[in-house]
Amino acid sequence: MSILPDWRIRELAKAGMIAPFEDRLIRTAENASVISYGLSSFGYDLRCADEWKVFTNAHGNTIVDPKAFDERAFIDIRAAEIIIPPNSFVLARSLEYMRIPDTVMVVALGKSTYARCGIVANVTPLEPGWEGHVTLEFSNTTPLPAKMYANEGCVQLLFFEGERPETTYGDRQGKYQGQQGVTLPRL
Numbered sequence: 001m002s003i004l005p006d007w008r009i010r011e012l013a014k015a016g017m018i019a020p021f022e023d024r025l026i027r028t029a030e031n032a033s034v035i036s037y038g039l040s041s042f043g044y045d046l047r048c049a050d051e052w053k054v055f056t057n058a059h060g061n062t063i064v065d066p067k068a069f070d071e072r073a074f075i076d077i078r079a080a081e082i083i084i085p086p087n088s089f090v091l092a093r094s095l096e097y098m099r100i101p102d103t104v105m106v107v108a109l110g111k112s113t114y115a116r117c118g119i120v121a122n123v124t125p126l127e128p129g130w131e132g133h134v135t136l137e138f139s140n141t142t143p144l145p146a147k148m149y150a151n152e153g154c155v156q157l158l159f160f161e162g163e164r165p166e167t168t169y170g171d172r173q174g175k176y177q178g179q180q181g182v183t184l185p186r187l
Helices: 004-012
Strands: 024-031 032-040 043-055 075-078 080-086 088-099 104-110 119-122 131-140 144-150 152-159
Touching: 004 043, 004 152, 032 152, 043 080, 043 104, 043 131, 080 088, 080 131, 104 119, 131 152
Parallel strands: none
Antiparallel strands: 024 032, 032 043, 043 075, 043 088, 043 152, 080 144, 088 131, 104 152, 119 131
């Protein structure tokens, strides 16, 4: 299994792996600097959509439990930017829709621009045969409010290609297959 370079990522994207797809690294838009997104040498910088779920304890006794998720644990916000409260957490989704080929595995890493501001990204691997909007998790590890931007880069994807596994995510009809929007935990 080896990491894919820009030309191979481009081939797979044009065959439907990433939509919409930016063929180069974008650093400015409408004469303003943006947090870069698009194709890089050995990866693709994914963008956040404008849909956010901010965790809150507004109800005082809400517990975050993956087996019994209480939707009162967050508030939905649709905005071009979001303020993550200190020591808090937000869910978002990718602007791009992904269709991972059966021979590709994708790992996401946080972008240095956000990491240097104390925003840590956690995204689970995108398995062979999976498709959907990527649900993105961001933690503000600072004691200060932190800002994130929609329609700009938020994580970098690294693509690895190898032989097709016996069973892909699509074959086993995984619980997050075809997810749209910000997707909450499922059992």
